[in-house]
Amino acid sequence: MADIRFVQAESLKEKPADISKVGFGRVFTDYMFEMDYNPEEGWHDPRIVPYQEVSLSPANATLHYGQAIFEGCKAYRYEGGKAVVFRAKDHVARLNRSAKILDIPAVDEKLVYDALMKLIDIEKDWIPDGPGQSLYIRPFIFSTDPYLGVSVGQYYKLMIILSPVGAYYAHGFAPVKIMVEDTYVRAPKGGLGAAKTPANYAASLHGGLVAHEKGYDQTLWMDGIEHKYVGEVGSMNILFKIDGKVVTPELDGTILDGITRRTVLQVCKEWGIPTEERKVSIDELIEAYENGKLEEVFGSGTAAVISPVSVLGYQGQDRVISGGKIGQFAQKLYDYIDGLHTGKEKDVYGFIDVAGEY
Numbered sequence: 001m002a003d004i005r006f007v008q009a010e011s012l013k014e015k016p017a018d019i020s021k022v023g024f025g026r027v028f029t030d031y032m033f034e035m036d037y038n039p040e041e042g043w044h045d046p047r048i049v050p051y052q053e054v055s056l057s058p059a060n061a062t063l064h065y066g067q068a069i070f071e072g073c074k075a076y077r078y079e080g081g082k083a084v085v086f087r088a089k090d091h092v093a094r095l096n097r098s099a100k101i102l103d104i105p106a107v108d109e110k111l112v113y114d115a116l117m118k119l120i121d122i123e124k125d126w127i128p129d130g131p132g133q134s135l136y137i138r139p140f141i142f143s144t145d146p147y148l149g150v151s152v153g154q155y156y157k158l159m160i161i162l163s164p165v166g167a168y169y170a171h172g173f174a175p176v177k178i179m180v181e182d183t184y185v186r187a188p189k190g191g192l193g194a195a196k197t198p199a200n201y202a203a204s205l206h207g208g209l210v211a212h213e214k215g216y217d218q219t220l221w222m223d224g225i226e227h228k229y230v231g232e233v234g235s236m237n238i239l240f241k242i243d244g245k246v247v248t249p250e251l252d253g254t255i256l257d258g259i260t261r262r263t264v265l266q267v268c269k270e271w272g273i274p275t276e277e278r279k280v281s282i283d284e285l286i287e288a289y290e291n292g293k294l295e296e297v298f299g300s301g302t303a304a305v306i307s308p309v310s311v312l313g314y315q316g317q318d319r320v321i322s323g324g325k326i327g328q329f330a331q332k333l334y335d336y337i338d339g340l341h342t343g344k345e346k347d348v349y350g351f352i353d354v355a356g357e358y
């Protein structure tokens with residue numbers, strides 16, 4: 001176990017009485033993890049301290065040039081009241097893959113994993129236990145260089161903050177309408193699409209707003225060159241059930257290697273459902289739709305887990321998927337993965353780490 005300093009809070013906060021009434025990411029727990037990087041010492045002084053504001057130079061490089069990455073995973077209240085984290089090691093490993101893409105110095109994965117698990121152990125009373133509720137974990141790294149010159153940073157900060165969150169589907173598991181975006185582009189080939197970085201979100205905000213104004217919940221981004229191949233939906237990967245197979249865009253550097261996407265593909269293998277990771281063109285989807293072979297469309301991501309799609313809007317025309325209802329397969333996947341989170345389903349994959357027992 002790594003040497004992680006602990007600074008006790010003078011007093012603890014009152015926890016929200018009903019987390020389902022609090023918006024996503026509005027409330028934070030009593031403690032956070034922090035560590036710093038400089039060229040002389042590398043990553044140093046790992047510590048768990050009371051949750052507090054960060055003081056930054058107005059010239060802070062991240063504010064101006066956006067050299068930053070993040071992760072998002074969840075802790076759940078498990079069978080027997082244990083505090084568990086879902087696929088924590090995979091999330092820490094992806095933090096380092098994102099770091100590489102943005103030239104951020106790699107972290108010691110074991111240290112960050114230990115820190116994350118220790119923080120969850122300290123804050124386990126903050127994990128809400130209602131259906132679909134969890135403690136959202138947000139690790140992130142940003143450059144702290146106080147200069148306006150454009151260059152790869154020399155100084156960084158890694159932090160982990162925790163926020164109790166209500167069920168994503170506050171009014172029950174429900175399908176979403178998505179618009180296939182053929183004007184705006186999120187991440188072209190050769191860009192930052194494979195990194196979990198704020199820049200990809202900045203690039204998606206305006207297109208997302210336009211889709212909202214047209215009555216859609218989310219945007220399905222297309223490739224940046226031909227606007228022909230589908231990529232991913234906002235903060236989710238996209239999967240299609242076509243003629244009995246689960247098909248999803250390949251990891252070509254323009255989309256994120258989603259951990260939930262991986263979980264879905266692993267579960268499909270276990271269930272004997274054929275999967276394909278490859279280029280998926282909008283023409284193929286329309287043809288499959290017209291032939292009645294596009295059985296289901298759904299997104300995957302840590303926040304929603306599975307997000308069934310009921311409408312695919314493309315060039316002003318709406319195509320209703322699965323009769324506008326939740327697809328049977330999406331429902332089955334959601335129930336199963338939700339069961340893995342809480343221990344209702346046996347952890348045959350080794351996805352669960354118990355805080356205090358790792």
Ligand SMILES: *Cc1c(COP(=O)(O)O)cnc(C)c1O
Pocket residue numbers: 072196197200232233234235236237256257258259260261300301302303
């Ligand atoms: C986080 C994220 C996802 C989903 O990844 P998970 O690991 O399943 O949570 C998909 N796309 C983007 C752009 C993301 O930032």
